[in-house]
Amino acid sequence: MNAAIRKARPEDIPEIVRVTNLAYAVEAYCLRGERTDEADVRARMEEGLFLVCEETPGRILGSVFLSIAEGRGYLGTLAVDPACQGQGLAQSLVVAVEAHCREAGCTHLDLSVVNLRRELFPYYAKLGFLPTAVLPFPREEKVITPLHLVQMSKALWPREEP
Ligand SMILES: CC(C)(COP(=O)(O)OP(=O)(O)OC[C@H]1O[C@@H](n2cnc3c(N)ncnc32)[C@H](O)[C@@H]1OP(=O)(O)O)[C@@H](O)C(=O)NCCC(=O)NCCS
Numbered sequence: 001m002n003a004a005i006r007k008a009r010p011e012d013i014p015e016i017v018r019v020t021n022l023a024y025a026v027e028a029y030c031l032r033g034e035r036t037d038e039a040d041v042r043a044r045m046e047e048g049l050f051l052v053c054e055e056t057p058g059r060i061l062g063s064v065f066l067s068i069a070e071g072r073g074y075l076g077t078l079a080v081d082p083a084c085q086g087q088g089l090a091q092s093l094v095v096a097v098e099a100h101c102r103e104a105g106c107t108h109l110d111l112s113v114v115n116l117r118r119e120l121f122p123y124y125a126k127l128g129f130l131p132t133a134v135l136p137f138p139r140e141e142k143v144i145t146p147l148h149l150v151q152m153s154k155a156l157w158p159r160e161e162p
Pocket residue numbers: 023024026077078079080081084085086087088089090091092112113114119120123
């Protein structure tokens with residue numbers, strides 16, 4: 001597939017919302033409501049940025065949020081259109097987030113996973129992330145089944161070092 005990764009622009013917001021909610025439907029059994037909406041994405045564009053994976057102009061196949069604070073990157077709402085999963089798009093988005101964070105001088109990249117999503121732990125481990133903390137889920141009103149977040153982190157060595 002010939003898809004390019006670029007920084008999202010405000011006009012991408014509806015597509016980011018569409019792809020994210022479609023992908024996160026897998027969490028409907030444990031978290032109620034949709035994962036995001038236009039106001040949420042717009043607000044997060046002020047705090048950080050989204051990268052999108054675009055096949056043809058305006059057709060977004062995947063997206064990811066990233067923000068930086070105190071020398072650490074945070075990766076959130078990694079989502080790939082279910083019709084395009086299993087083709088390495090998420091991996092390319094994670095690699096692009098890592099590159100962005102390295103450029104910005106970050107020493108680590110963090111993300112968080114709902115503990116019930118057992119399949120994601122080996123997925124992120126393969127990408128170099130290890131569990132580093134257990135955190136409460138921040139939006140209790142959405143919780144259907146008791147759950148918490150597991151923070152996973154990766155050290156971002158400078159590119160020239162092993
Ligand atoms: C998780 C997600 C982003 C992965 O997207 P993707 O584009 O299918 O992932 P990739 O194709 O880059 O996967 C890379 C590798 O991980 C494997 N993989 C992908 N999703 C996996 C899953 N859910 N469980 C186990 N392995 C998985 C792929 O088979 C591939 O393995 P390979 O390199 O040996 O072939 C996608 O399934 C998704 O959007 N899920 C819903 C939202 C979500 O759960 N986001 C993460 C929340 S923390």
